[in-house]
Amino acid sequence: MPSDDLHQRLTGLQDRLAPLLDAPAADAIVRRGRRRRARRGAALATAAILLVAALVVAGRGGWPQVDPGPQPIAPAPPPSVAPATTVPPSTMPEEPKTTSREPPTTRTAPTTTRPPAPSRLVLGVGGLGPATFGQTPDQVVAALRAVLGPPDEQRSWDQRQGQLFGFCPGGNHRFARWGKLYALFADGDTGQGPAGRQHFFAWYAEAAQAGGKRLQTAEGVAVGDTTAKVRTVYGDRALIWAEEGGLPAGFRVPPQGRRLFGWLTDHRPQGRVTTLAAGSVCGE
Amino acid sequence: MTVDPGFEAFYSANYNRFVVQLFAVTGSMHDAEDAVQEAFARASTRWERLRDYDAPEAWVRRVAFNLALNELRRARRFVAALARMGPPADVPALAADDVDLVAGLGRLPVRHRQVLVLHHLADLPVEQVARELGIPVGTAKSRLRRAREALARELAGRGEVGRAKR
Numbered sequence: 288m289p290s291d292d293l294h295q296r297l298t299g300l301q302d303r304l305a306p307l308l309d310a311p312a313a314d315a316i317v318r319r320g321r322r323r324r325a326r327r328g329a330a331l332a333t334a335a336i337l338l339v340a341a342l343v344v345a346g347r348g349g350w351p352q353v354d355p356g357p358q359p360i361a362p363a364p365p366p367s368v369a370p371a372t373t374v375p376p377s378t379m380p381e382e383p384k385t386t387s388r389e390p391p392t393t394r395t396a397p398t399t400t401r402p403p404a405p406s407r408l409v410l411g412v413g414g415l416g417p418a419t420f421g422q423t424p425d426q427v428v429a430a431l432r433a434v435l436g437p438p439d440e441q442r443s444w445d446q447r448q449g450q451l452f453g454f455c456p457g458g459n460h461r462f463a464r465w466g467k468l469y470a471l472f473a474d475g476d477t478g479q480g481p482a483g484r485q486h487f488f489a490w491y492a493e494a495a496q497a498g499g500k501r502l503q504t505a506e507g508v509a510v511g512d513t514t515a516k517v518r519t520v521y522g523d524r525a526l527i528w529a530e531e532g533g534l535p536a537g538f539r540v541p542p543q544g545r546r547l548f549g550w551l552t553d554h555r556p557q558g559r560v561t562t563l564a565a566g567s568v569c570g571e
Numbered sequence: 572m573t574v575d576p577g578f579e580a581f582y583s584a585n586y587n588r589f590v591v592q593l594f595a596v597t598g599s600m601h602d603a604e605d606a607v608q609e610a611f612a613r614a615s616t617r618w619e620r621l622r623d624y625d626a627p628e629a630w631v632r633r634v635a636f637n638l639a640l641n642e643l644r645r646a647r648r649f650v651a652a653l654a655r656m657g658p659p660a661d662v663p664a665l666a667a668d669d670v671d672l673v674a675g676l677g678r679l680p681v682r683h684r685q686v687l688v689l690h691h692l693a694d695l696p697v698e699q700v701a702r703e704l705g706i707p708v709g710t711a712k713s714r715l716r717r718a719r720e721a722l723a724r725e726l727a728g729r730g731e732v733g734r735a736k737r
Binding site: 297298300301304305313314319320321323 | 574579582583586587590591594595604609611615616665666669672673677678687688692694
């Protein structure tokens with residue numbers, strides 16, 4: 288084992304800090320483990336019930352409006368094509384995701400003309416393009432489907448574990464994902480919609496594109512842009528901070544009111560935007 | 572509730588050490604405690620098997636590291652961090668040197684923090700560090716060397732880098 292200065296400082300950290308910590312009682316940890324196991328058991332049971340139900344329905348002739356073949360769901364058409372379709376609002380299925388149950392038969396009824404999808408989606412402080420905070424998951428997914436195509440994933444997450452997005456208001460949470468663009472929904476009081484009804488309360492983007500569309504703020508900032516560009520675009524409105532204590536460098540615009548958030552690889556000009564977000568933040 | 576005395580002793584002997592090790596990697600005491608508690612919770616439901624392992628603590632540490640690092644890598648706890656905007660309130664007071672040390676670690680790539688923590692804090696020989704990380708011993712050695720150099724530079728250069736206003 289090394290015995291140099293660096294080693295002394297690192298081991299010293301352990302020696303000094305460890306005695307200051309208060310470990311929870313062992314029985315609390317054991318209870319946490321049992322709760323987790325019970326939740327997993329319940330989730331597996333639910334999945335089994337859903338599977339059995341699906342098999343039963345399939346045995347009775349299948350879902351009424353589903354095409355018989357293994358036809359993949361087509362993404363939203365490119366802007367140059369005027370697709371003669373009406374796309375119904377989607378539903379938010381429980382886990383596991385059930386995108387194969389989408390009713391593609393509606394695509395074969397050319398009754399209306401949808402305007403060409405735009406080439407970009409605006410990441411706004413009030414929502415995502417046509418989808419605004421406070422709307423229901425169905426409304427949001429339908430609005431974004433028209434721009435980005437069908438979501439790649441829709442599911443709930445257990446916010447009690449603080450997984451994925453940390454702890455958020457309300458008891459039931461889910462998200463819809465297009466590539467690395469996430470729309471988050473909650474039924475609690477998030478400040479973005481009514482408590483008791485699931486609504487769109489936050490988004491975040493970890494890529495500059497989704498569904499073939501460029502993702503950028505109204506001012507043109509996207510994931511991958513430099514910190515210098517953030518400074519140029521937002522000027523004094525952007526509050527930029529350096530990485531500290533394990534938290535990455537980041538920025539928010541404007542400092543008060545409805546905010547756009549971002550993470551940076553570095554607060555200096557050469558840094559890059561890694562994540563953009565807006566809406567109600569979740570607390571620990 | 573009756574807790575297996577063997578698990579309780581194992582938990583008591585390792586909890587604080589693991590939290591400090593995770594804290595050194597994540598820079599967040601809250602995330603460190605959460606990951607370690609979750610790892611021990613999972614261990615408690617498997618204790619019948621784990622207790623026969625040569626080193627059950629390696630299993631718990633690996634689970635805790637994976638839990639914490641997955642979150643770091645995926646940056647999905649950013650919203651929680653945004654809400655917090657600073658170190659959580661329940662972090663024990665650190666000496667100035669330790670604050671610098673943790674901040675310096677936080678500026679290193681995660682893979683560098685991992686090897687430093689496993690080798691220096693967890694006191695594991697390089698061969699075991701390599702096993703725990705699933706990398707060749709030579710890679711672990713070179714990574715450790717680069718990590719030490721990088722941390723030394725960070726600690727030596729503290730204060731030279733201008734900070735943005737907060």
